[in-house]
Amino acid sequence: MWPSLRGIGARTSLREYLRELWLWRNFILTVPMNELRAQNQDTLLGQIWHLLNPLLLAMIYYVIFGLILGISRGAVENYSAFLIVGVIIFNYTRTSMRSGAKVIVKNRKLVQTINFPRAALPLSTMIEGIVSHAFGLLAMWAVLLLTGVDPSIMWLLAIPLVVLQSIFNLGLVLFTSRFAFHFRDVQNFLPYVLRVWFYVSGVLIPIEARFVTQPNARAVLQANPIYIIIEIARDAFIDGTYDPRKWWIASAWAVGLLIAGFLYFRRAESEYGLV
């Protein structure tokens, strides 16, 4: 009867949705920039904290596992380097998932009053994560140089690696943000999940025959995608090598998670306003 009227609250096509996300690209960028700026505004050291945080984190693990427990002795050559790469890489995924769990609830007012493609929120989480991860990588390279690692052309692999891990993280964030929208409990138990994941991801101890003697257990641990990403990073930043097989597996994980996460997140698109 009235051809120019459109249904409100009806689901848009995938293409239309992606187009809308593109329209909101400036929002996706503006939110995390202001968030980052606001974060350490009242602190004495200000934005230096973005660098200090990962350094302090690595230092704690170094003191406990390297010096006190003495894992470094003979087991891993240049344990500090081994440790910082793992810590920084894992930390990126961890902080992304933790802010992903909060993003819908935290922006409740926004979601209740303004209509925008909701995937913009997890996306802005990802952008925020990339920026702080960049600081983490700088801190990591500083430690690597201090511990006598020679810079190599392979350090440039950081760029595709960040892209890969960001896609991987975004997939996870899309999952956690919708899941946490239905169950606030996620915010409570997620830290424990992440802690367990941290311990089994070979951040502190290499997953090798010396430490994990059971071959099946070793195979399971080595299939962990975040472990593969950490290995890629160690190959590139410490040894200056790369293994295409690991890149392929990690990319498959990242793309698969992104697609699955996006489809899962979008299915509740019209409900997020009820948060």
Added chain:
Amino acid sequence: MSETTISNTTVSPVHQEQDTAQAEPSVVVDHVSVTYKVQLDRRRELRRVLVGDQSRRARFRAVEAVRDVSFIVHPGEAIGVIGHNGSGKSTLLRTMAGLQPATSGRIFASAFPVMLGVSAALEPDVSGHSNVYLGGTAMGYSRAEMDERVDEILETAGLTEFADMPLRTYSSGMKARLNFTIATYDTPEILLIDESLGVGDEEFREQSEERIREMLDESGTVFVVSHKAEAIQSMCTRVLWLHHGQLVADGEPGEIIKDYKRLMRLRRKERRKSGPRKGGPRKGEPRRTGPRGGGRRKQA
């Protein structure tokens, strides 16, 4: 599309005239109902999912916030939505804005209805200047577009000299002005206003009413939700009265607002007679007690 019937309404002559014209409507609300499933107890939720869901009925209560509401609106109409607390006014508006799904029924519109206000997008710890960008991009404008209008917005809001101060240092009036100015820089085809009139000082209130009239002249459609009958009387050409989620009157403001005021007086009297009541909603008075808790963004 099925014929939309408006039941239970008093249609004014003015309104009928507009209807008979061939003009395309801007909003069609077709038998819309919204039912909230309110969780009475949010604890042990995950366990329930893992173990099974035996006690579901005890933990949920259905609240029918909007019941079978239908109406048609044309460009240039200023619609006031009145009703007691919890009558479903805000729910209706949010559903029209596509912010939450209708449980049944359909809504059609000539453009995406826009809720007035970007305050939720604003960040208290960054400057007013940066917040203009935040608010603007939240509405879907690009940074380039905001570059063009940022100075004008700050000037219209009278905040040019405070542009570099963090938003949290602003008074509530200043914040309301900034919010309103960002949100109404462009005239949305269909604007929804929820109780936001009456914020800020007298001068700003006049200024904002002025702007709303301007937008009406530009042939937009405006919905105003308020329980302030005066504000609605002075601005609106048509009133929708919601009572317990049902549309009980639809027409010219004069009579309806008179009736509405009479009912409110009666209810007040009745309440005084029955003595002070203890907290909690009255029987048959749905009140939205949606899920709460969790980190709430500090509201600007």
